[in-house]
Amino acid sequence: MSLFSSIPYNHLWSANINTSHPRPATIENSIQLGNGTTFIPGKKDPSIEPLIAHVLKHGYVILPSIFTPAQVEAANNEVDRLQSADTSGPASKGGRNAFEGFETKRVYALADKSRTFDCFPIDETVLKLNDYFLQPNYLLNSFHTVAIGPGSREQSIHTDDGLIPMPRPRPLFGIGTMISLDDFTAMNGATILIPGSHLWGDDRKPTREEMIPVIMPAGSMCYFLNTLWHSGGANTTDTQRRSLTVQYCQPYIRPYENMTVATGWEDLDSVPKKLLQLMGFSTLDFMGHVDGRSPRAGVEMRKQRLMEWALKEKERVGSKL
Ligand SMILES: O=C(O)CCC(=O)C(=O)O
Structure with missing residues (x-):
């Protein structure tokens, strides 16, 4: 018996990838949102039309309680276990810089560490939204925990495409999501964002006064475009605010x-x-x-x-x- 005979064969292993000549980009259908974002729309599933309309107008949408209490409890048990283990990565006991957050614990590479979190990136509604906003075969870009601890200060205001030096309006390079594993409140570090800031050009800079907290019960998701200004909030309570962030990017970013x-x-x-x-x-x-x-x-x-x-x-x- 070969050492590797236990490895299953499946279609992901196929040698028959599509190697045809690169397709021309279909930019004729491109939509421009204000002065901030352009994107090529994909399939629009009728069941999520109101959600799409909200994202187009405000740059984000909240999906309340889309995960079951059992899924949330299982995830929280795993977050607690991973945070107390010594092998959960360099930011699992606290961030290494102000952006990660010195009082914020992050466990990266979740797909490698546990099967408990698998249901979150492949939620049906989220995939339908992605099918509209991203190009087919989009990728998972980030998949990790964000537990904002007591005493955490606000994270710097940013957009998730901030490392890409392109003027606005710029193409939508990806989608961010925050999944609440505890109730998100204005006091415990709920994500804060500026509604409509995905429409802004480079001439408009974000200020704290314009930000609103994403208040939602545990098991909810905030889905937002990569061009939306946001940050983690300050946690003035004495308990942590546990969450997952699942982010996706266009398939051509590789x-x-x-x-x-x-x-x-x-x-x-x-x-x-x-x-x-x-x-x-x-x-x-x-x-x-x-x-x-x-x-x-x-x-x-x-x-x-x-x-x-x-x-x-x-x-x-x-x-x-
Ligand atoms: O923790 C949050 O609410 C937001 C985190 C975030 O935006 C980030 O780390 O990029």
Whole structure:
């Protein structure tokens, strides 16, 4: 029996990807929202038309209680477990800079750490909204916890596309969502945002006075365009505000060839440093991180885990022969 015979084969493994000539972008249908955002609309599911209309006008929509109490409880148990474990990543005990939030705990790479959170990024309503606002085959961009602790100050006001240096109106590069795992209140750090700021051009700067808190019960979602000004709120209570952020980006925000997966990890030291950087072993602030670390550190972590797994598998298979 091969060591790898337990790996299932499925369609995700197909060699028959679509390698036809790149399609021309279909920009004729592009919609411009004020002076802030342009996007190419996709499929409009009639069941979510009012939600779409709200996002077009205000830049966000709140989906109250879309997750069940059981899903929220299971997620909170996992957040608590991960926050008290030593292996949950470098920001799981507190942020490393003001943006992450010194009193805010973040557990990155959730899909790697637990299966409990799987239901959140693939919620049906959210996917329908994404099908309208993003291009087909959009990607998961961020998937991590944000637990704003007592004493946290307001995060700096930002847009989630802020690292992309393009003037407004600019294309919609992605979608952000905040999922409340505790009730979001004006006192405990509810996300604060500026309704309609996805319509603004570069000439208008955000101020705190214009911001409103996203008040919603646990199990809700705030869905917003990447061009909307927002931030985490200050937590003046004595309990944490637990949440997940699930973010999506356009499918074209990636290289044609997936170099980081295509290149063997056995001996990355033999590859010139500059070439490694070009191949994606680099970050631009938060962009490209692996569980809050550099991609190279992430690969070494995975190698270690693969080796441990292989040794266990060898013992398991060996004991059956
Ligand atoms: O925690 C929040 O409410 C917002 C967090 C956020 O916008 C971010 O970290 O990018």
